[in-house]
Amino acid sequence: MRERWFGATGRRVPEIALEGEVDVTGALVLDAVDDAALRTAHDAGRPVVVRAASAEEVKAALARPEVAAALVTDRSLLDLDLTELTYG
Numbered sequence: 001m002r003e004r005w006f007g008a009t010g011r012r013v014p015e016i017a018l019e020g021e022v023d024v025t026g027a028l029v030l031d032a033v034d035d036a037a038l039r040t041a042h043d044a045g046r047p048v049v050v051r052a053a054s055a056e057e058v059k060a061a062l063a064r065p066e067v068a069a070a071l072v073t074d075r076s077l078l079d080l081d082l083t084e085l086t087y088g
Contacts, residue, residue, distance in 0.1 A: 002082075006068045011079030015062055016078055017049075019071040024049050033060055042066040052077070058064065059085050 006027070011041040013022050026049040030037060039068040041048045050061035052070040058077055063086075072078065 004068050007041075007047030009047060013047075013069050015069055015082075016058060017069050017071055018049065018075060018078060018079060019073050021068065022071075024069075024071070029071070030059075031054075035065060038064060038066040055080055056084060058082075 002015045004015045004019050005011075006013045009026070024047070027049050028037060028041040030048065030050045033050060038048055047068045048066050049069045049071050050057075052058040052061050052072055053074070057078065058072065058080055059068045059082065061067050062082060070077075
């Protein structure tokens with residue numbers, strides 16, 4: 001399982017997580033990638049998580065270094081091979 005830093009908290013979280021299984025207290029939770037919100041939260045050290053409903057949405061969220069995790073509701077998305085999805 002690949003992990004990312006959870007903002008400036010010093011904590012690491014799975015890069016793809018099932019919604020409700022990771023404590024996202026204090027994080028900015030977005031339904032889609034929003035450049036201005038990502039930048040503001042990142043500059044403040046606030047963790048950012050993005051909800052994703054498809055492989056493409058997971059890929060788009062995790063393409064942004066400001067995003068700590070993609071939150072999914074479909075368990076099958078936990079097994080995505082992001083390298084394969086990104087580079088073929």
